[in-house]
Amino acid sequence: MKEVVCIYNAKGGLLGEISYLCKRVTAQSHCELCEISHGANPLGKKEWKLLSDRFPLPVHTYHLNEADDLACKAAEGNFPVVLLRSGKDYEVLMDASDLKSCRKSPSIFFLKLAKKLNILF
Secondary structure: OEEEEEEOOOOOHHHHHHHHHHHHHOOOOOOHHHHHHOOOOOOOOHHHHHHHHHOOOOEEEEOOOOOOHHHHHHHOOOOOEEEEEEOOEEEEEEOHHHHHOOOOOHHHHHHHHHHHHOOOO
């Protein structure tokens, strides 16, 4: 079965979230995927949830410390990243520049994702 794996450029958990917020405020780090899926809302954008639930493939998001080793290896240290998982194999679908071109919009993200996967959405 195929699935979409999205990995943020941030660690999960309370300390990870605080660290990301501090780095973001001081312009030391940024995550375009965070902007698309959450923006300023720590609970996430409703539009992201709605579209990810409707997408033809399962869409899963992970923080750096939650992603499996094979996914991180496929990303080659470039985060945030969106991968296609087929069994144990991963393929990079979108990198940080692709995510930036989505202009923080879940709608644009899912349309671009569908186009890359040649899926009607």
